[in-house]
Amino acid sequence: MKPGALEKIKKLRETMLTPPEICVERAYLMTEAYKESEGEPEVIRRAKALDKILREITIGIEDGELIVGRGTSKKRGGIIAPEINSRWYLEEMETLSTRPWDRFAPMTEAEKETLRQCLPYWKGKALYDRWCARIPKDLLKLHGIVQFGGAYCANNQYYGHNSIDYEIVLSKGINGIQKEIEDKLAGLNMAVLEDVEKYHFLTAMNIELEATKYFARRYAALAASMAERTPDPGRKSELQKIAAICSRVPENPARTFHEALQSIWFMYLAIMMESPGPGLGFLRIDQYLYPYYKKDIEEGILTKEDALELLALLYIKVNGIVIPYPMEAAKVFGGFTLTANFTLGGLTRDGRDAVNELSYLFLEAEKEVALNSEDIIIRVHKKTPDAFVMKACEVARALRGKLKFVGDETVIQQLLHDGKPIEYARNYAITGCNSPTVPGYSLDLPGGLTNIPLMLELALNDGRSRVTGEQIGPRTGDPRNFKSYQEVWEAFKKQVEALIPACLLFRNVDKQLFAEFLPSPIQSALYHACIEKGRDVINGGTAPYITTAISLGGIPNVGDSLAAIKKLVFEEKKISMARLIDALDNNFEGYEDTWRLLQGAPKFGNNDDYVDSIVNEVILLLSNEVGKFKGFAGAVSNVALATITANIPMGFMVGALPDGRKAGEPVADGGISPHRGRNISGPTATLMSVAKLDHIRATNGSVLNMKFNPDTLKDEVKMRKFVSMIRTYLEAGGFFVQFNIVGSNTLREAQKNPEKYRDLLVRVATYSAYFVELSTELQDDIIARMEFREVY
Amino acid sequence: MNNTRGIVFHIIHGSFVDGPGIRTTVFLKGCPLRCVWCCNPEGQLLHPEVKLNAALCKACGACITGCPENAITLLTGETGSRVQINRSLCTGCMQCIATCPTGALDCFGRYYTVDELFEIVKKDEQFYRLSGGGVTVGGGEPTFQAAFTREFIKKCKDNYIHVALDTCGYTTTAEGLKVLEEADLLLFDLKGLDPRRHVAATGVSNERILENLKNLNAKGKPIIIRLPVIPGYNDSTANLQATAELLAQLRSVERVDLMPYHEYGKVKYEQLEKDYALNVKPLSRERQEELLAFFRNYGLPVQIGG
Known part of the structure; x- marks a missing residue:
């Protein structure tokens, strides 16, 4: 990068390392718009609200920026979305700046007053209120015990995990999309009720697209006026260029690399401001931007250095938006990340190696930026050049981890198994933490972090929680009387069968309510079938390619526990079932000998088929059970193996387990990472334990975290x-797989001196976060995870 | 079926340091040397040994009553109580381990047949392919269980798996020499060229080691030399000079790996209740650079670590 540019990047990056501010403008404008539109169709109210926000929210251009547009009124701002979940803001407003993690800069009294004015309007109207009212009372209490984050509305999140196709706006411009809407509207028959629904939906989409054009023009005007005022001739010409670009895109098709970047950024912003949620990202950006890059380079209007600078600026912009979570949700999704994905490499639609010069540039830019919301995913296929994987590993090493590596062969098989055509499957991107999906064609929403160890506990306690004593699952009999491993398995299966429907209910009602009250016409505009079908993306617009996932947490603990029971109780008869249950009831106190025996049983993560095959059986059981049910809008239900950071609250809800884990301790992190400290045979053993599982049946993905000592990667030979x-x-x-390449000494040091390590990025669960912003518990959890040290 | 048994104290799946590519490293018990700096003291004796993790010991005494040889007693010190094992009475029956409720007692050393051990290392086979890796047998000293190691090497090679040996080079038997010849690659330790000092530091003279090295070199066996650098023991200019001059003449030597002294082994002495006799400081970075330059001057490809 050019020296001046590097300095500028550094400066802009710094602004993203300060505590974010809360933006109250969106909340105010949203509330005003809804007050004005009562009685109108919900989708129209949505559109009018976004229209008001995009027209009135404070805008700003920072010094040095070349890609412009803020998602809030602040440089780094937290978006308030009272329409999803309003009650927690009032309850937690005062503690947002003082709570143990995910802290915000203090609000002014005037800002607090604005919130106090507008939040009460949403009582009973916010989606979370509606969700609570729609879930049967006796099942509602299971949310937060059996499943975490099953309702996005409870977490204060929209479904950001959608996988839009930016090529639509790049090639047609908003004007082109609007032309299609007009044509479609012209063909509707108002005698058909369904067409009336389509009419409102398409009209709403049109309003939102028009508002997005207006938003871009506001920036064009701002840039032009700033250009007039600036004394710096260099900056003047930059601002003039920005003004020209913003008056051209996203309204029209992009012609240059710079226009293309600005165009997708405006679309991203409009979607974020309508439906703020983590997981929204840029998909296969090295693919769809490449033609613009190539053309500009060939025509000599762009240099590699220019491109690098623009990419770095885009990464930085992504970090300017933060979604505040209620404390309960912050436990599960801690760390302020938007997981805005940038999926690089892999195969082309027709099965060729897709890596290009731009793929490398994205890696290079990340080396300079390395903030936490841009999420880099490296697709690796047999055809992927070693040079690209090597470069990615070098960046991963420099960033102490962060990058995610996914296997094309596995993912493509998963998507084919789910019924997607091969050219769609090859074109997948990863959204959110770990979910494969096809840009522009399919909706594959993850969520619902489900506490599987709890289900095993219920099987081993006649349906009662060992933590609260409450009857949660069906009565499956006194476990002391179980005479065979099969009986244990059957009891577990019954608990699974009884609780999975509730887990699906939480998810489906959530989606249903979003579709009914908070649909997303602006996102729908970037899907290929939504305009044609006249249906919102959440409401089945991508049919038949819709899946809804449940994320299974703690599977390794369940596998380890079942293996211990099978081996020690029923095969070797070293522990009686009664003694095991007594030991669990007493959290192993006074049963240290039993605990020791259990510790010595085979553990997942050591490439031991005995336990690994049980882990696989548990995955298949759940995959089959979940797969029995069709979800909202005809979605196929499937599973992921992921916990994000919910392995900690899940652990709070589960007593002692037969794998030797004590009551209240976190369950296995990531999703399919071995329980901490148990994978003691070396990295290839851990990797093979995981690779041998039937990932095709966990279509929504899985997460393996591994920790590496930087010493083991110190030179090129080792990197190879x-x-x-x-x-x-x-x-x-x-x-x-993703890595934490950092020594535990460094982390302990960072705990002691957080101010020195503000930029210490570590992978927490499935995304990266700033280590020092995490809770002490989470920090301890990361430190305690297995570290592969070579001392022999 | 191959039922030859050997005793192993550790297996690492996925080592980046014990030879080319990704390796599975098998550590065999038993060694003819007693180097004062030994970092794997649990590899010295040819039989299983009790490992005592004192930090976990709650001094409950369960093992004391559980020991048929009355080899365990209670030790009360300033920082609290723990058990201690009279190693001369211990027969290695390992009954104490079963009685220990905290996991403070464990075992160094497990017997495997050649087939059992092969099944374990074979699990990494896919990793060898892309990386050009294989199995490394170290220890202890792999020629110390010569019959077992030979059979194991043969089993690996029959399955087209590359085998490296991490050896001290000290073997006097015909079978031991065969082991060295049959491996694909030798990671050959050279601890010093002065025979007297060698005896003092390792318990044996280096004459046989040097002779073996020269013979293997003559036979064209690929060799990577490993030089432990222990301040005050073998880092004198005279020794380094003699070493470099010798190595510069050996055509089969592909590389020289300097292994700077480290203290990671200390904890294992505590676990075996042995005294750690050495009191030297790890090498500074400057000194490491100096040594690298020194060997480069002799035209030897040299690096720090393996």
Whole structure:
């Protein structure tokens, strides 16, 4: 990068390392718009609200920016979305700046007053209120015990995990999309009720697109006026260029690389301001931007350095938006990340290696920026050049981890298994933490972090929680009387069968309510079928390619526990079932000998087929059970193996387990990472334990976290080994792996001196976060995870 | 079926340091040397040994009553109580381990047949392919269980798996020499060229080691030399010079790996209740650079670590 540009990037990056501010403008404008539109169709109210926001929210251009547009009124701002969940803001307003993690800068009294004025309007109207009212009372209490984050509305999140196709706006411009809407509207028959619904939906989409054009023009005007005022001739010409670009896109098709970037950024913003949710990202950006890059380079109007600077600026912009979570949700999604995905590499639609010059530039830019919301995913196929994987590993090493590696062979098989055509499957991107999806064609929403160890506990306690004593699941009999492993398995199966419907209910009602009250016409405009069908993306607009996932947490603990029971109770008869249950009831106190025996049983993560095959059986059981039910809008229900950071609250809800884990301790992190400290056989053993599982049946993805000491990657020879290790794992059936490349000494030091380590990025669960912003518990959890040290 | 048994104290799946590519490293018990700096003291004896993790010991005494040889007693010190094992009475029956409720007692050393061990290392086979890796047998000293190691090497090679040996080079038997010849690659330790000092530091003279090294070199066996650098023991200019001059003449030597002294082994001495006799400081970075330059001057490819 050019020296001046590097300095500028550094400066802009710094602004993203300060505590974010709360933006109250969106909340105010949203509330005013809804007050004005009562009685109108919900989708129209949505559109009018976004229209008001985009026309009236404070805008700003920062010094040095070349891609412009803020998602809030602040440089780094938290979006308030009272229409989803309003009650918590009032309750937690005062503690937002003082709570243990995910802290915001203090609000002014005037800002607090604005919130106090507008939030009460949403009582009973906010989606979370509606969700609570719609879930049967006796099942509602299971949310937060059996499942975490099953309702996005409870977490204060929209469904950001959608996978839009930016090529639509790049090639047609908003004007082109509006032309299609007009044509479609002209063909509607108002005698058909369904067409009336389509009419309102398409009209809403048109309003939102028009508002987005207006928003861009506001920026064009601002840039032009700033250009007039600035004394700096260099900046003047930059601002003039920005003004020209903003008056051209996204209204019209993009012609240059710079226009293309600005165009997608405005679309991203409009979607974020309408439906703020983590997971919304940029999909296969090295693919759809490449033609613009190539053309500009060939025509000599862009240099590699220019492109690098623009990409770095885009990464920084992504970090300017933050979604505040209620404390309960922050436990599960801690760390302020938007997981805005940038999926790089992999195959083209027709099965060729897709890596290009831009793929490398995205990696290079990330090396300079390395903030936490831009989420880099490296697709690795057999055809992917070693040079690209090597470069990615070098960046991962420099960033102490962060990058995610996914295996093309596995993902493509998963998507084919789910019924997607091969050219769609090859064109997948990863959204959110770990979910494969096809830009522009399919909706594959993850969520619902489900406490599987709890279900095993219920099987081993006649349906009662060992923590609260409450009867949660069906009575499956006194476990002391179980005479065979099969009886244990059957009891577990019954608990699973009884509780999975509630888990699906939480998810489906959530989606249903979003479709009914908070649909997303602006997102729908970037899907291929939504205009044609006249249906919102959440409401089945992508049919038949819709899946709804449940994320299974703690599967390794369940596998380890079942293996211990099978081996020690029923095969070797070293522990009686009665003694085991007594030991669990007493959290192993006074049963240290039993605990020790259990500790010695086979553990997942050591490439031991005895336990690994049980882990796989548990996955298949759940995949089959969840797969029995069709979800909202005809969605196929499937599973992911992921916990985000819910492995900690899940652990609070589960007593002692037969794997030797004590009451209240976190369950396994990531999703399919071995329980901390148990994978003691070396990295290839861990990788193979995971690779051998049937990932095709966990279509929504899985997360394996591994910790590496930087010493093991210190030179090129070792890096090559690292690369070949990743490739072997992915080619052997692995789906996903990400690394924490950092010594635990560094982390302990960071706990003591957080101010010195503000930029210390670590992978927490499935995304990266600033270490020092995490709770002490989460920090301890990361430190305690297995570290592969080579001392022999 | 191959039922030859060997005793192993550790297996690492996915080592980046014990030879080319990604390796599975098997550590065999038993060694003819007693280097004062030994970082794997649990690899010295040819039989299983009790490992005592004192930090976990709650001094409950369960193992004391559980020991048929009365080899365990209670030790009360300033920082609290823990058990201690009279190693001369211990027969390695390992009954104490079963009685220990906290996991403070464990075992160094497990017997495997050649087939059992092969099944375990074979699990990493896919990782060898892309990385050009394989199995490394170290220890202890792999020629110390010569019959077992030979059979194991043969089993690996029959399955087209590359085998490296991490050896001290000290073997006097015909079978031991065969082991060295049959491996694909030797990671050959050279601890010093002065025979007297060698005896003092390792318990054996280096004559046989040097002879073996020269013979293997003559036979064209690929060799990577590993030089432990222990301040005050083998880092004198005289020794380094003699070493470099010798190595510069050996055509089979592909590389020289300097292994700077480290203290990671200390904890294992505590676990074996042995005294750690050495009191030297790890090498500074400057000194490491100096040594690298020194060997480069002799035209030797050299690096720090393996």
